[in-house]
Amino acid sequence: MTSPLTYELFNEDYQHILDHKVKGDLLIIDPPYNINIGDNEWDNDFDYEELFGVLKETLATDGTILLFNPPQNLVLLIKLIEQFEFELQDLLLWQKPNIVPSYIRSQGYTTKGREYIFYLTHKGKKPYFKLHSFKKYHDGIYKYPRVTSNNRVHICQKPNNLIEDLIMRHSKPNDLVIDLFLGSGVSAKVASQLRRHFIGYENDLETYNQIIGVLKS
Template identity: 30%
Template sequence: MHKNEIIEGDSALILRSLPESLIDLVVTDLPYLVNYRGREGRRLENDDNPDGVLPVFAPMARAMKPNSYAICFTGWTALPQFAAAWEAASLKIVSQIVWKKGYSSRRGYTQYRHETAYVLAKGKPQKPAHPLPSVMDWVYSGNRQHPTEKAVEVIAPLIRCFSKPGDLVCDLFSGSGSTSVAAALNQRNYLGIDIDPQHCATARTRLAGVARFQDSEVAA
């Protein structure tokens, strides 16, 4: 129960309904609270609504196992709000990972050529045996199935570094399901939550494809 499924609904409400200390690792791409609009006009649910994002962290921490990690992609513009919410949930920033892009995704005071994730700790988890570099190269997904879709190739190393086979990896803002796909491909269980029914359907379709591939590999 609560493993290997994509749940449609509000993440904070769903997390409150989960058993305590269920989740081994959280990897999630948060709405950055920048009122994002893509080149094609696509938008993100709650990206202009802190009340739709920040309340997720307290129930997230409750559902995480003691001494575990959460990796949260986010930008710098709303970092004070995120940092305050993480601290209130007793989650400590223990590291930062930056991916450098070969292109500019936006121009303002500077050219935006990177993505960032913060590594949060609940309690005092054991440090990874083989830590990742703090700066890595970005892999562009093409954003075909979601306005800010993260490539599986970006997510998979995080899962391999901060969890072990058989663990439960949760994505609170699942989108098109890249985190769950990466988990399934690396022998982890997954739990994805998203408020958008279309994105949930996309994620389920992708995961069905992973399952068919794995079944064919076993049969071979």
């Protein structure tokens, strides 16, 4: 018999997860990138070392972290992965086919058409991963259109289908999914639909209230 699903959202800084003394089976982490997104103050001077300390204490023994980040932060994150004794299982890629025209260079590669997803575990641990029954492998490239400005409630919103795909592959029903930066609240909605326990944090009150409104609707 499965236990009733628990579903908790907090209007607090992500560090408060330590007060709850819980361990997540899957941590979906989409923190500020420190690259001045939309001139937002929250996307500057974010302390990644502090974040990794919290992740270390919050991840279950055999759990998985999926950490979104741009190529600009690759060197920093590799250093922190080693410092906090995580293991990089793979460097996944979210590829966005619907590039904004201004991001298309006249010569060379497009800009902002892809983001990394750092697939992390505790060192030496084998994570859970599920393939579709008709596939023998996954190439680690997730092709989902970005959410356009007229359809999003947060500037950094990830597509529902992308988050659903990741949660289904990297967790089981009744696992605990944790999101420390709720943003649009997509992870909360998807986790509930997929019958996962969920804990989420959003420190901005206006954004938090938007999430509650979206989930109620």
